[in-house]
Amino acid sequence: MQNPWGLSGPDFIVLYAIGFVIACVATLVLRKRARSAPLAAQHEPLTADETAYLAGGWPRMVESTLADLVERNVIRVQRNGLLYPVADSGFVPESTLEDRLVSRVAGRPGRPLHYHLATLNKLPDYDQVRDDLVRRGLLFDGGTRGRAALAALPLFVLAVIGIARWINGVNLGFPVGYLSMLLILTLVTIVFALRPIKAGPTGAGMRALRDPSRGERSERAVDAVARHGLRAYPDVTISASFRESRVGLRSYDNGSTVSTGAAAGIGWSGGSSCSSGSSSGSSSSCGGGGGGCGGGGS
Amino acid sequence: MLESRELGVGIGWRPEIDITVERLPGVDFVEVVAENLNPDHLPESVVLLRERGLPVLPHAVSLSVGGAEPVDRKRVEHLARLADVLDAPLASDHVCFVRAGGLDSGHLMPVPRTREALDVLVANVRTVQEILNVPFALENIAALLEWPDAELTEAQFLGELTERTGCLLLVDVANMYANARNLNHDPLKLLDDLPLERVAYVHVAGGEEHDGVYHDTHTHPVLPEVLDLLAELVKRTKPPGVLLERDGDYPTDTDLAAELRAIRERI
Missing domain, CATH: 1.20.58 (Methane Monooxygenase Hydroxylase; Chain G, domain 1)
Incomplete structure (x- = not known):
């Protein structure tokens, strides 16, 4: 045959x-x-929010915002990681996220960050930052x-x-x-x-994160936490207090648990693969x- | 006067402001609410403060030494154990009762200033002193009412109490101010008549008026009038220590430091 x-x-x-x-x-x-995606603009510096979103999605944006509020004495952290509002701090919110986070902590003091996260998952701040990163070719917003x-x-x-x-x-x-x-x-x-295909930084986005000249170089807590998570909070006692509050955070792109503790930082759950x-x-x-x-x- | 127990300026340690208290400038000693601490598992922050050599004084709120019933020995033993663990120079509670007939009031209730009530108070204080390994101090409270038919003034009542038991006084000038506002007491007369040589330390706290009643909230800034009263006390005696009590709505570290500075300036 x-x-x-x-x-x-x-x-x-x-x-x-x-x-x-x-x-x-x-x-x-x-x-x-x-x-x-093709790069729209090279060497444009990343803001703290952009760095945070690129490095860890919206949860990292919440983390870096919290770091900033703690540094500005708007929110106080207990040694075990519980959060409290600071009275008479003269706080004027600079973003919806700041406003919502402070309101949450004031309404339910004495709880860790992860307790508040679920209610902060849909804010216009994230869309704005994400869209800008996508436009600049630094972020793939999910396929x-x-x-x-x-x-x-x-x-x-x-x-x-x-x-x-x-x-x-x-x-x-x-x-x-x-x-x-x-x-x-x-x-x-x-x-x-x-x-x-999972959302996450593009190759250019990863390079931007690695390149210190693309981020705001400062000693501010917000910048350190934006890149590396709450474990990088410059004050070791406060950094340790965040570590104390165990969290089980979900990355926003696929709902999978990506971290068992604030110390681990919140990040993308790994790039896509075939x-x-x-x-x-x-x-x-x-x-x-x-x-x-x-x-x-x- | 208890010169050997010089304390300085302190602040009430609370879990919510643990890191703040650790870092505030000008904190010479702290006070902890005894009922909130487990002697076998002290908070890391308290341990740290002790390691730095800061006196940590346990302050109880539930012994109810002014109650008609005998004091609960377990509560006193808890206070004693805590004082031992903290190596505290003294322990304290309030001249009040907080329970009767199996019911807890949830507030510090004033004791009738009668001889009979004083006898009961003295007996209870002696029981506490037998269990404690450190001196025991009692604080004057802020009251919204007074029992009728008082046989003694507040100064006489506290004077006899210290005389008969040997206990110390924890003078709360904010409570004096509250009583002046709400009960028309004369705080200066009280300061004149109190056995100030028995003062262990002084409490200062903030409050606010609501509907014509002054509330010793411990959640508001310290009023200048309260600081003035502290200054009046200092005119009469040098207290071994003055402590800022704040129990909520904690302001910025800067504001708390400013309140401590204001206290230090008055002494």
């Missing part, structure tokens, strides 16, 4: 495995490129499934070819065991590849060696 498409089963399996690896790499590259699907196109193409070969092989009575396994692997990989489940190396070990071993041909 003639081999379909002029390829023996083992030859097809080898080619399919190679194609699978290439498709995975291509999908990874495409997902990464989706996060790397839809459509964008993820686009990145996974090489895997789709590979799957279509594999399915066609499999149907043809079945119709012609060839063994298709190895191909079936590779197809299952491909489909599983596609499922992972369809996960939305899929942790798409270990293409092992998946291609089927090989297809041996005649009639089931590559949809003899």
Whole structure:
């Protein structure tokens, strides 16, 4: 019987495995490129809010705002991390976030930051900072499934070819065991590849965070905390007090817990990847060696 | 006068302002609310203050030595244990009762100034002194009412109390001011007649008037009139220590430091 498409089963399996690896790499590259928007303006300094959002999303903005309020003697921290308003501080809010945070602490004194966080998750301040960072190419604001699907196109193409070969092989009575396994692997990989591309700093955003000349260089607590979280509060006693208040914070992009303590800082939950489940190396070990071993041909 | 127990200027240590108290300039000693501390698990801040050598004085609010019932020995033992752990030079409570018939008032209630009430108070204070390993001081309270048929003035009442028990006085000038405002007491006369040689230290606190009644809130700035009263006391005797009491609406560190400075200027 003639081999379909002029390829023996083992030859097809080898080619399919190679194609699978290439498709995975291509999908990874495409997902990464989706996060790397062109830069709109280089070397524009980052504000403390922008640094905070870039480094850890809106929770980090709350942290750096809290640091600023503590430094300005508007909010007082107890050694165990509980927060209290300072009376007669002459506080005039400079942002909605400041206003809301101080109101929360005044309304419910003696609670740690994480107690207040849930009510501070949707503020116009975040949208403004995020949009500006996105416009400047420093932040990827999260992809839809459509964008993820686009990145996974090489895997789709590979799957279509594999399915066609499999149907043809079945119709012609060839063994298709190895191909079936590779197809299952491909489909599983596609499922992972369809996960939305996570929000987070672009490559330029990461470089901006690493470049001290892009941030406001000062001894202010707000700047230190914006970059590194509350653990970086310049006053070691207060920094330790924040560490005392254990928090289980959720990153805003995917709802996964990203920190078990303020000390750990609040950050993005890690960049996107094609899929942790798409270990293409092992998946291609089927090989297809041996005649009639089931590559949809003899 | 208790010259050997020179304390200086202090502030009430409260958990909410622990770091502030640790860092305030011009704090020579602190006072803690005894009922809020566990002698076996002292707050880190209190331990730190002790390590720096600052006297930490336990101040109780629940012994109810002015009550008709015998004092609760467990409460006194708690105070004694705390005083020991803190290596405190003295411990204190108020001339008042806070419970009767199994009910807690939630407030410091004035004791009738009768001989019979004084006898009960003396007996209770002696019980406390037997359990404590440090001198015991009692504070005059701010009252919104007075029991009728008083047989003794406040100065006589406190004078006899100190004489019969050997206890010390914790003079609260803010409470004196409140009583002057609300009960038309004469605070200067009281200062003249009190056994000031028994003063352990002095309390100063802020308050505010509501609907014609002055409330010793401990949440407002100290009034100049209260500081003037402190100055009047200082004219008569040099108190071993003066302590600022603040129990809420804590202002900025700068404002608290300014209040301590104002106190220091009066002494």
